[in-house]
Amino acid sequence: MLRRRYRVEGPSMEPTHPPGSRVRVMSLQGEPRRGDIVVLRPPATPRRLDLKRVVGLPGEMVSWGRGEFRVNGSPLAEPYARSPPAPPGDDEVQAWRLGPDEYFVMGDNRLHSTDSRHHGPVKRDRIAGKATDA
């Protein structure tokens, strides 16, 4: 069962939702949209609720590397994100083709977040609700 209000623990959604801040959660009306901040049950720890932002949608080719997130080859404008500068000489780029019911989620604090870059895309049925400022 979801509650309506949650307290945020952890740094991965800074600066949007710093630790200790409160969010209001509601059931999703329709499908998640890019930019939505959602509450989800991560694949490896389904009993935990995580707070992340949807950045990749079903069917898209997404990539992360050199401090930049791309959708179908184009950089995504992300004014909300706190991204690390690309380390010199680090040219590694990882890419994912999202399935028909898969979403790519990341924390806004890109240097301090465990998200789809680590556990992979998230199935639609793992996304429990949408979060807004409390």
Next chain:
Amino acid sequence: MMRIPMNRGTPGVVHAHCDIPCGIYDPHHAQIAALTVLRMNQLIAELPRPGPQAKPEEAQAHQHKLSRYTETKEAHAEQVKHELRVLWGDYFTPDHAKQFPELHGLFWDAMKLASKTRQEINPQAAQDLLAKVQKIAEVFWKSKGAEVRRQPSMQKSGGELVYPVAK
């Protein structure tokens, strides 16, 4: 689409999770929390007690202030323990323990003192806790090859803070 039943009760916890070992540690937060514990003990000691002729609102104001100071004292004692657990469990290694034989004893004593300052109004325990945390801060920075200096905290609590000095 699945509809999710909603609970209107107390807030739950949602994790903005990060388990990437960033390798960034700092004993400063533990020192600040220990200073706060000390300051709360001071404020509790300085709080005027309402006499037998005190008005109900004066007694209520006293209770309210005491509750706030106590809650803050306990929260920051727990914060000290949290910060120390991270340093002890995540930063320090067996090689550090060989280099600084007093390491485990310092953490053990500090954790016990932090619990004592939670449980009691005890300015001496708060002073002792700050002293242990300062020693841990010194060991921490020395383990990174830095010299350390102590300087007045410049806070109402008095006391000192330990800072690193690059060689």
